[in-house]
Amino acid sequence: xxxxxxxxxxxxxxxxxxxxxxxxxxxxxxxxxxxxxxxxxxxxxxxxxxxxxxxxxxxxxxxxxxxxxxxxxxxxxxxxxxxxxxxxxxxxxxxxxxxxxxxxxxxxxxxxxxxxxxxxxxxxxxxxxxxxxxxxxxxxxxxxxxxxxxxxxxxxxxxxxxxxxxxxxxxxxxxxxxxxxx
Numbered sequence: 648x649x650x651x652x653x654x655x656x657x658x659x660x661x662x663x664x665x666x667x668x669x670x671x672x673x674x675x676x677x678x679x680x681x682x683x684x685x686x687x688x689x690x691x692x693x694x695x696x697x698x699x700x701x702x703x704x705x706x707x708x709x710x711x712x713x714x715x716x717x718x719x720x721x722x723x724x725x726x727x728x729x730x731x732x733x734x735x736x737x738x739x740x741x742x743x744x745x746x747x748x749x750x751x752x753x754x755x756x757x758x759x760x761x762x763x764x765x766x767x768x769x770x771x772x773x774x775x776x777x778x779x780x781x782x783x784x785x786x787x788x789x790x791x792x793x794x795x796x797x798x799x800x801x802x803x804x805x806x807x808x809x810x811x812x813x814x815x816x817x818x819x820x821x822x823x824x825x826x827x828x829x
Contacts, residue, residue, distance in 0.1 A: 648660075648698065648699055648700070648704050648707075648708055649697065649698040649699070656697070656698060659688075659690055659694050659698055660698045660699075660708070662688040662689070662690060663684060663685075663688045663690065663695060663698060663699065663705055664705055664708055664709050664712070665688070666684050666685075666687035666688035667679065667684050667687075667702060667705045667706070667709070668709060668746065669687060670683055670684065670687055671746075671749045671753070672745070672749065675752075675753055676702075676706075676753040676755055677753070679702060681695055681701075681702060684702060684705070706755070706758055707758070707762075710758050710759065710761075710762040711762065713743065713762070714762050714763070714765075714766045716739075717735070717736070717739045717766075718766065718769065720735060720739055721735045729817075729818045729821055729822070730814055730815065730818045733794070733813070733814040733817040733818055733821075734810055734811060734814035736794055736798070736814075737798065737801065737810045737813050737814055737817075738810050740759075740798055741806070741810065744802070747759070747798070747802060748802060751799055751802055751803075756795060756798075756799055759795050759798070760791050760792055760795040761791075763791040763794060763795060764787055764788060764791040767787045767790060767791055768783075768787060790821065793817070793820070793821065794817070797813065797816075797817050797820075801813050
């Protein structure tokens with residue numbers, strides 16, 4: 648993906664990302680071709696390939712943008728509790744519910760899990776904990792998978808719990824409520 652600072656390329660990168668997201672609202676991800684994205688963005692295929700290698704890379708960039716916005720909303724994750732983090736997580740993705748629904752419908756929620764796995768280590772809460780862990784990557788993998796699946800389930804249940812209730816439920820599960828009862 649393009650990493651330079653050319654203003655024209657930066658605008659094109661955004662136009663391509665926005666075009667793919669608009670197309671996703673009306674057609675399955677698997678049926679969207681690069682030429683469709685280029686037509687929607689009003690850019691050439693050459694421009695597309697100067698900036699991205701594939702539409703998967705466009706999706707990865709979109710998730711990077713989402714998680715940077717999520718990180719900013721959480722005040723850079725300094726001194727945040729599990730409850731606060733999960734409440735922020737569910738509130739943020741509730742605001743993005745039309746996009747998350749598209750992901751679920753297109754079986755693309757793995758993007759969410761992958762990006763969360765990349766961003767969890769930046770959270771102060773996990774950084775402190777992981778310093779004590781022999782294999783912190785397993786903790787991160789578990790939590791990112793759990794959060795993603797809780798989000799999907801919450802969407803499938805049509806938001807039957809409030810954000811506070813789903814955050815509390817998630818915190819209790821993470822804190823081993825299930826294991827304590829066995």
